[in-house]
Amino acid sequence: MRLRHRSLHWCPPSAADAARMPLTPSEPPTLSAVTELVMGLMEPDPDLARVSGVQSADEVSEIYAHAAKPLIGLLTALGGNRADAEEVAQDSFVRLLEHWTKVRDYDNPEAWLRTVAVRTMISRHRRREVARRALRSPRANDPPTPSTDSQVDLAEALSQLPITHRAVILLHYVDDLPVDEVARRLCIPVGTVKSRLSRARAALAPLLTDEETSST
Amino acid sequence: MTDLSRKLTEHVADVTPDAAPSFNAVLSRSQRRRRRRQAGWAASSVAVVVVGAVGFGGLLSVSGQDQGTTSVSGQDQGTTTGPGPSDTRHSSHPSTQSTVPIPPDTKPNTPPPVQFLAGGKTVNIAPYSFCWFGPEGDGVRQSGLCADGWLEDKDLVDVADRKAVDFWFAADGDWNFQATFSELGEKCPRRITVPVEKTGEGSFRVTPAGLAGDYRVDLFGRGRQGSVGAAFKWSTLTRGTMPQPDAYMGLVSGAGGDLQTYGLELSVSDLAATPQTATARVTVTASNGRSMSIDAHRKGSAQNCRDEGSVFFTGDRPQSQQFLALGPAPYTYDVALTLDGSTYAGQGVWPTDERKSERPYVTLTFDPPLPAFTGDN
DSSP states (O other): OOOOOOOOOOSSOOHHHHHTSOOSOOOOOOSOHHHHHHHTOSOOOGGGGGSOHHHHHHHHHHHHHHHHHHHHHHHHHHHSOHHHHHHHHHHHHHHHHHTHHHHTTSSOHHHHHHHHHHHHHHHHHHHHHHHHHHHSOTGGGSOOOOOOOTTOOHHHHHHHSOHHHHHHHHHHHTSOOOHHHHHHHHTOOHHHHHHHHHHHHHHHGGGSOGGGEEEO | OOOHHHHHHHHHHHHSOSSOOOHHHHHHHHHHHHHHHHTTOSTTOOOOBOBOOOBTTBOOOOBSGGGOOOOOSGGGOOEEOOSOOOOOTTOSSOOOOSOOOOOTTOOTTSOOOEEEEETTEEEEEOOSEEEEEOOOBTTBOOOEEEEOOOOOGGGOEEOTTOSSEEEEEOOSSOOEEEEEEEETTOSSOOEEEEEOEEEETTEEEEOOBSSSSEEEEEEEEEETTEEEEEEEEEEOSSOOBOOOOEEEEEEEEOGGGEEEEEEEEEEEESBSSOOSSEEEEEEEEOTTSOEEEEEEEEOSTTTSOOOTTOEEEEOOHHHHHHGGGSOSSOEEEEEEEEETTEEEEEEEEETTTBOGGGTTOEEOEEESOOOBOOSOO
16 A cells, blocks of 8 residues: 655755655654664654554565665765764664655655765764864864875775765765755755865865866 | 766775675664663653863763753744844834843753744744854863754744844854745745845844745854754745846866866756756867867756756766867857757856856856746746
């Protein structure tokens, strides 16, 4: 049985995100639903009991079979850490499982899954960053000096970027999302996406080989 | 062919594991979570990590759960009768004040609420999403908290039908806000982003945007202490700032000192309406007069919801790469944009028209002008 959509909302607002490809579950607003997800504090979907848990698990496991690995890859590139990526990916699948009665009707449940996962990773990283900054001396707070070595490893270069910039550039260039879609998924203004892309491109520019550059 | 997209995609592939953990791990995690909930372990406190002010003595506080629940959403907004400017309901000339007191119930290390007056009382709207850092200076290194959240439409605080929304934000320093209006009830609403007027120290005014109607208004503020997002519902009485069509194209970039391309992107927004059909042919001419044309592909029209009045195109990356071989900069971008049968000619020059903080995007100017949203069309 296909269940009817609820009207959900994700910031920034778009009713279509809810009706066509909603990116958020329907919990009451809280300080940080994403953070709650990580901590396991979200209330379960009340509709869950209306659909067999076994059936939900079977259907989600099918998605897991083909989506888990690439999701872990994306999250590893985003967060720079495989263990974190696996944990966040699993948390996101738990979330998907808990909300499957709604998400299964969306046009693109995997987009929902990846958005939840990316935001969760950003949230987790930000918390750690806050803690790390708090423990550092002011001198250590200085931004890292960008490498001038054109052969610098891409992973290293990515790690020099703020995670919010990494998310923008990965969603834009790997997930192939337009700027406004990235903005919608990350709940930030379009202009912010464009400026972050600009800075991220500039930071990664030394990595591009001679094949794709020409002298000015 | 190499480009940033390919490199990033390869990098993601490189770090993608050969095998994922068993799905049983997800099921186990789900069961553990359910058991924790049933046991009441989670209680109702909000899980955030708060790092308190760190002086030379070290970490003073760490756990957000120790901080208790923080009022954030529209559901939780408090009302006080604290000091504040006069109620500006139906007033176009609200008073302002030089300093805004921080509400006494504001939690440490969290942003103050956005405040406005309603019915003679101060209404607090706590940000649903923020990154907030405390003071830096001698003896105090840094403190802060980040939280990502969202607010459903049904939980928005309704500021009713006032002519302008004046609000106050009790943060030090130079804060700037912008407001994004999204019409409520629309499937793919037009989103209109406008700057928020600063009317005094810590006081701001939002004026209507778009046609009169029921809107969700998302405030996005930045300042010395971080950034905040907050939202409210507003039924505007009058037509406000109408968006003008905006078009930009990205192709060639000079980042790193060498010319490079990240692929062609062409975005047009704030049109009168979303066109049923849209095509774009892009011609790039180098300074030596050599040129090349490609057809851009419209994206996202079928699968994803796009803002009303917007279209987005991309070009094949291998083809985009060939533009670099045309010759030296500057490059003139000519765009033949056809929207529902009407063709508009757009032009921009890289790097002359490059947007400073949005490199390598170039502003395109169209002739005839692109159809603007007026509410009458």
